[in-house]
Amino acid sequence: MTIYLVRHGESKSNYDNKHFRSYFCGQLDVPLTDTGTKSADDLCDYFKEKQIKHVYVSDLLRTQQTFEHIFPYDIASTTTPLLRERSLGVFEGEYKDEISANPKYEKYFNDPNFKDFRHSFSQKAPEGESYEDVYQRVEHFMNHVVNEDTQKMISSLLHIKLSFVV
DSSP, rough: OOEEEEEOBBBBBHHHHSSSSOOOTTOOOBBBOOHHHHHHHHHHHHHHHHHHOEEEEESSHHHHHHHHHHHOOOOEEEEGGGGGOOGGGGGGTBBBBHHHHHHTTTTTHOTTTTTTTTOOOSSOTTTTEEEEHHHHHHHHHHHHHHHTTSSSSSEEEHHHHHHHHH
């Protein structure tokens, strides 16, 4: 079995975090930018030649839009929340500078036992997921894919944090 892992195109939150004020996106449903749409369009011919049999797609808007641009033709697909980005819990949609200054969440940015939640395998934001949680979710997905599609060439459209644990 061959699996192609494809990250979604540039989203509004990717753009905003690079060019404006940084905020936590996580599982927020944000659209692609024009650049993200063009990047996805650019992959269409590449994947058409690969004869992909099935595509698994995160249920978030940015991956759905990426899928529609890479595969504008009829192809078997499954939308699943198992491929969602890592949840950042109560931090999602919050500006990083504001949430880090909030006394209620101060420990997540200053206390050594909590402040590495963005990079640690086991730490997590309040009501969010750790990378360990994401790993278990992706492991469940991979076991399902291997059992169902062992003879197929497949593609999965997902998020950057998921590709870290795959």
